[in-house]
Amino acid sequence: MDLIEIGKGAKTASKELQIMGTARKNEVLKQVAVGLVEDTADIIAKNELDMERGRENGMSQGLLDRLLLTPARIEQMAEGLRQVAALDDPIGEVLSMKSRPNGLRIGKKRVPMGVVGIIYEARPNVTADAFGLCFKTGNAVILKGGSDALNSNMAIVESIHKSLAKMGVDKNSISLITDTNRETTTEFMRMNDYLDVLIPRGGAGLIQAVVKNATVPVIETGTGNCHIYVDETADLAMAVDIIENAKTQRIGVCNACESLVVHKDVAAQILPMIRERLLPHNVELRGDEKALSICPDFTRASQEDWGTEYLDYIMSVKIVSDIDEAIAHINTYNTGHSEAIVTTDYNHAEQFLNEIDAACVYVNASTRFTDGFEFGFGAEIGISTQKLHARGPMGLEALTSTKYIVYGNGQIRP
Numbered sequence: 001m002d003l004i005e006i007g008k009g010a011k012t013a014s015k016e017l018q019i020m021g022t023a024r025k026n027e028v029l030k031q032v033a034v035g036l037v038e039d040t041a042d043i044i045a046k047n048e049l050d051m052e053r054g055r056e057n058g059m060s061q062g063l064l065d066r067l068l069l070t071p072a073r074i075e076q077m078a079e080g081l082r083q084v085a086a087l088d089d090p091i092g093e094v095l096s097m098k099s100r101p102n103g104l105r106i107g108k109k110r111v112p113m114g115v116v117g118i119i120y121e122a123r124p125n126v127t128a129d130a131f132g133l134c135f136k137t138g139n140a141v142i143l144k145g146g147s148d149a150l151n152s153n154m155a156i157v158e159s160i161h162k163s164l165a166k167m168g169v170d171k172n173s174i175s176l177i178t179d180t181n182r183e184t185t186t187e188f189m190r191m192n193d194y195l196d197v198l199i200p201r202g203g204a205g206l207i208q209a210v211v212k213n214a215t216v217p218v219i220e221t222g223t224g225n226c227h228i229y230v231d232e233t234a235d236l237a238m239a240v241d242i243i244e245n246a247k248t249q250r251i252g253v254c255n256a257c258e259s260l261v262v263h264k265d266v267a268a269q270i271l272p273m274i275r276e277r278l279l280p281h282n283v284e285l286r287g288d289e290k291a292l293s294i295c296p297d298f299t300r301a302s303q304e305d306w307g308t309e310y311l312d313y314i315m316s317v318k319i320v321s322d323i324d325e326a327i328a329h330i331n332t333y334n335t336g337h338s339e340a341i342v343t344t345d346y347n348h349a350e351q352f353l354n355e356i357d358a359a360c361v362y363v364n365a366s367t368r369f370t371d372g373f374e375f376g377f378g379a380e381i382g383i384s385t386q387k388l389h390a391r392g393p394m395g396l397e398a399l400t401s402t403k404y405i406v407y408g409n410g411q412i413r414p
Contacts, residue, residue, distance in 0.1 A: 006142060010115045027167065029082070033081040035166075036159050040074050077128040081128060112399075113139050113197050116195070116381075119202070123202075127152075150180065198216040223335045239342040260317045261320055262320070263321075287300070327355050338360040340364075341363055349364075359384065
């Protein structure tokens with residue numbers, strides 16, 4: 001279908017969605033969840049086509065993991081939709097109401113954005129998550145997924161369309177651009193007449209391409225060079241558990257730990273513990289001179305390693321003298337995503353929370369929790385690393401705008 005026709009269809013659907021009641025939206029979301037589970041076999045068959053092509057093209061293990069769909073992951077997608085249905089509907093919420101001396105009452109309430117565009121890479125679960133959050137907030141969504149996941153995305157959208165038809169809802173509530181040409185993607189970024197906001201979700205290259213080329217307003221999501229700092233007062237067993245989870249639980253995700261920062265007073269004790277724990281996962285540790293003096297089998301880190309999001313079984317290791325040096329290092333090389341400290345010192349925990357510049361900052365917990373599902377949002381549209389409008393995992397409220405509602409009784413301005 002032509003991009004303009006897709007835009008017109010989404011704009012028309014958005015008019016229906018913006019006045020749809022909460023109960024009706026929830027019924028539709030629950031039906032879409034049912035439909036996805038019923039279509040599991042078809043979706044997985046199409047996903048296997050993408051997986052096979054990915055393996056043939058030498059796709060990394062981390063990216064293959066992002067691409068893979070299993071019955072459990074499809075069930076998780078469905079559960080995300082059920083959770084979104086169970087959440088309070090932000091649309092129509094009156095945020096404030098104040099009376100002016102002239103008798104006017106001026107209020108502010110949440111409203112849909114209209115049509116949301118999303119450009120994303122090989123993450124087919126985003127297809128369902130994006131639909132659920134946009135639909136609940138009364139927005140139509142136009143998706144432009146990566147060519148690596150095209151068959152998977154088409155199967156998921158086909159399933160959603162079947163459920164929408166069953167519920168008598170305009171199928172243009174969700175549209176998928178299947179043309180993989182770069183020119184089409186660039187044209188999509190400039191559809192100001194039809195898109196109200198554009199959200200890129202993927203690697204640094206994709207995000208920067210959207211930021212530089214789009215004329216539509218962009219909510220910038222970010223890459224994840226996430227750090228864990230092991231303080232001199234840390235419970236070392238806890239630290240090792242957290243590091244193993246943050247690095248290896250899922251390797252190709254933006255909230256995985258890529259960089260380890262360790263206080264010099266505990267480095268000699270904990271680095272061998274970390275090496276032994278990560279050895280079965282075949283994680284390559286790239287250390288500075290001090291780390292290498294403790295563990296000579298580490299790879300020597302380059303300057304580039306401190307700022308790299310690997311999405312692979314690699315992690316950099318930096319030894320520091322104190323918490324101030326740790327914070328300075330992290331703020332220099334992080335991407336504003338998720339950072340963690342392992343400590344038993346309350347003052348150090350508070351300093352870290354206050355001084356680290358990131359969307360999510362943790363004390364004694366894995367960075368892997370930066371996720372809309374884990375935060376209780378049901379799903380997420382992405383993780384924003386910018387500071388305007390939305391920051392961190394973006395749930396329902398991030399997909400709303402506001403408008404002022406003004407009640408009068410005949411006032412005129414003198």
